[in-house]
Amino acid sequence: MIFLYNLLLPLAALVGLPYYAVRMVLTGKYRKSLGPKLGFYPDSKVFSGLGGSPRIWMHAVSVGEVTAAAPVMAELRTRYPRACLVLSTSTETGREMADRLVTEATAHIYYPLDLPFVVARMLRRVRPDVFVPTETELWPNFLTQCRARGVQVVLVNGRISPRSFRRYGRTRFFWKGLLEGLDGLGMISETDARRVQELGALREKVQVLGNAKYDSLASRTSDDLRAEISRKLDIRPGSPVFVAGSTHEGEEAACLAVYRRLLEVDPEFQLILVPRHIERGDAVADLVRQAGFKDIFRVSEMGGGRRRKGNRIVIVDVIGELFKAYSLATVVYCGGSLVPRGGQNILEAAAWGKVVLYGPSMEDFEGEKALLEEAGAGISVADEEELLARMLSLLADPEQLKRRGEQGRLAIAANAGAARRYADLIGRHLAAR
Known part of the structure; x- marks a missing residue:
């Protein structure tokens, strides 16, 4: 499945690149994030200063996920004051919110595009012990390389909306292997837990732990x-x-x-x-x-x-x-x-x-x-x-x-x-x- 996925990636790039290029020229969107998503960081100090242990990489796609990640990161910093805590986002608006909300992070970075050589480069730089995606942000090459490197993958604040459930359900054969490979899945509700199990997650790895956004908002x-x-x-x-x-x-x-x-x-x-x-x-x-x-x-x-x-x-x-x-x-x-x-x-x-x-x-x-x-x-x-x-x-x-x-x-x-x-x-x- 991964071989087929990587075979189709160039085709997807050919279809998508013109759209994103036009958006970049007309709106300025993606200009700040494109280079880092390909692994290019003008400031090399971003990674040279990543000391500390344990090493935890949390990923929050955009603004909504950042609000869920913030209280978890704060709790982790309290428990592991010498930890290396890296927070990645996928969007520029998410990054702006992360800069304001998640001051406990050792570094803020952009999540890499799911290209094997880019993913490998970023994992070598961050060297996480645990990778923590929020909600249900799963990328095949990234997860495959985490598994190969012995990096634990623990999903937090997991949710599967009805639309996502229908979409994932049509390609369940693909997602089943990825979900089985996750080391732990913390889901928001019983409904989310049931849906992720139906898509292929192993029952013994799934727990219902609630919504971290409540913590963020209350504080x-x-x-x-x-x-x-x-x-x-x-x-x-x-x-x-x-x-x-x-x-x-x-x-x-x-x-x-x-x-x-x-x-x-x-x-x-x-x-x-x-x-x-x-x-x-x-x-x-x-x-x-x-x-x-x-x-x-x-x-x-x-x-x-x-x-x-x-x-x-x-x-x-x-x-x-x-x-x-x-x-x-x-x-x-x-x-x-x-x-x-x-x-x-x-x-x-x-x-x-x-x-x-x-x-x-x-x-x-x-x-x-x-x-x-x-x-x-x-x-x-x-x-x-x-x-x-x-x-x-x-x-x-x-x-x-x-x-x-x-x-x-x-x-x-x-x-x-x-x-x-x-x-x-x-x-x-x-x-x-």
């Missing part, structure tokens, strides 16, 4: 962080604010229509729009203007010295501000859900004690949805009209809004502890070497 909220974003966006505490987070194409129009109706109830309402992909900032700004709103402030403009001065609508088109923006919300909509994208992370808003509304497409966040709905802090809506109706109902009863939000915050806090369990799992495999 990140603070009055100082809320005050920081309040000053930055010039929004007074207690002002009525509608935050639409992680929106995808097709959702901003619905949010703008809802916002127009909220203004009829309270003309002081402000809107913070946070597109899931910041490169859509121009398109979202155009959409806002087409909807008749001219008073717009884009956070990316702050780099040029502009400051918000009472603008009605704020577009957050920079990375790393969504979590803080949720702290200002009176009402929250979390995107990727009124369109068929499987949802986005609804826990970030709930960690601040906010009731979260979302559409029917939440397949990738079933556990989080169940937790918040049981606590009364998560509300599913079918469409734009129901979104407005449920928001108006909540706004009409501020005490209920506050109480339900607090119940969600407490539910997240009660589920903390997964980071410690994942560190235990990693520790057992370090001891077994």
